[in-house]
Amino acid sequence: MRIRQLLIIASSVLLLSSMIWAQAGAKPAAGQSLSVAVSSASPDSLLNGGPAAWNQIAVKRVALNRTPPLYDTDEPATLEIQSVDVRTARTGGKLLVELSWRDPTRDAIALADVPDTPPETRFRKVQTEADDRFFDAAAVMFPAKTDSGAIAPSLQMGDAEHPVEIYYWNATRGAMLMQAQGRGTTRRTGQNFPVNSTYQNGQWNVIFELPDLPAGTTVAFAVWNGSQKDRDGRKYFSVWQALE
């Protein structure tokens, strides 16, 4: 194929993904729903009980899209992670969401322990080891107001009238609960939430413990690939899925 044709195809893919990205206030289309298992297992056993606890729960493969580049000079990003496998279960007043996806590189480090003593009292300080590393991460986003009808907020972190909650997990820095009201407004609440992550045979498996969400709530997923220098809006994202 000639380069010109390739470019046209590449740009239409980009255009398409930016159209998906920009969609706001849309209802999830048919087929974009997630069945939620009602489990008799405790939240803790689903979170920490290993794969056996999830055996009976159906998997849905959710397609991932790539956000368009922020700058035209950005390193091009290929669609290395095409989908995420999702399982959800309700139990004990919690909603557990398991995300698993293939990622051949595990981008995570163990951060050095920072001593409790103030740095000025110590001869040795903790050093920055690498300034150019980014880490694998994943997130579950849902509307902060679950009673605001069936309209899903903008995928770009909601807007002023439709704030969103983001349960964010980072392979190096752990779980962080965030809130946002539109692109660029995401802020850490300082709270975290129970999460369990494992990486095995080129596969991440991350279980999020969320508060229970009523049927019909829309949720969306995001995955960041550290080795693709993903962070911020440079990531993989799904469209909204309605919880059954």
Add this chain to the structure above:
Amino acid sequence: MSKHQYAMVMDLNKCLGCQTCTIACKKLWTDRDGTGYMYWNNVETRPGLGYPRQWDRIGGGWKDGSLQPSPLPTMDDYGHAWEYNYERRLYEGKKQPVMPSPEPKSGVNWDEDVGGMNEDENYFFYLPRICNHCTHPACLEACPRKAIYKREEDGIVVIDQDRCQGYRYCIKACPYKKIYFNEVTGKSEKCIFCYPRLEKGQVNACAAQCPGRLRFVGLLDDPESPVHKLVLVHKIALPLFPEKGTQPNVFYVPPFNPPKRGNYGSSIQDGPRVPLDYLIYLFGPDVKDVITRLEAELKKTQEGGRSEALQLLIGRDAETRFHVRPQLVQIQL
């Protein structure tokens, strides 16, 4: 546009390369966890690699109104922190030399005093660098979180540590590589132009400590300030890499008369020791006019006259060099 703009002028003819400024800054601001490799103020030998090495060659800044992000420098470019095995030698009595580990391969001012050759003569000078608190900051524009802002009252560019998420677009965008990532906090940090000192009427630590007395500080828009006079009246100070488009507010008096051997007294433009091309590379084509002006001032004094510009550059006392005006930049709360 900010209401006022703090600026600094550094006279490169006077820099000793003593690094007192670097240490003043480090002890005051970057003596914390994760900040070991951060030099909000660094002094590098020119020509040379710079810190991080090759920062001036990798990109950043603006071109035709759009950002030109560079790759992120790596720790190899900054140099990995090393330690010495003092314990083994001093306390355990092992008869080994005290060696650094890991083996140092790069670091701040790594190629100190190497410089370059101009035909058969070596030449170099020192270039002290801080964030330029640009009028058109590429770092600010690049941040998708709007964590970077330019203070309305005095033009100082700072990173809001609560908003920063450590995405490092700012580092890629800054053509001077004056933002550093702190792995411990997961956030980026930069020179704050010592605004907490300025607000109390104290000049920046680097400028206060400089034994070469080559740093001038004041508001660019204050006609009484030395920076206003040097940059806008005498027109003898220039920003670094003006073509990067960020409009820096740190200005340099270029090295203007280091004579070549046997050439003392003749013009730098006529057999200069520091090749003019190299100065044009750093400060743009205007450097020629600046050197011409400086030489004319020098000639004036050599002939018994008085040069306001050179008197100012001598910078005899702190009152001459620094015009800190906290009352002028106060925000009305």
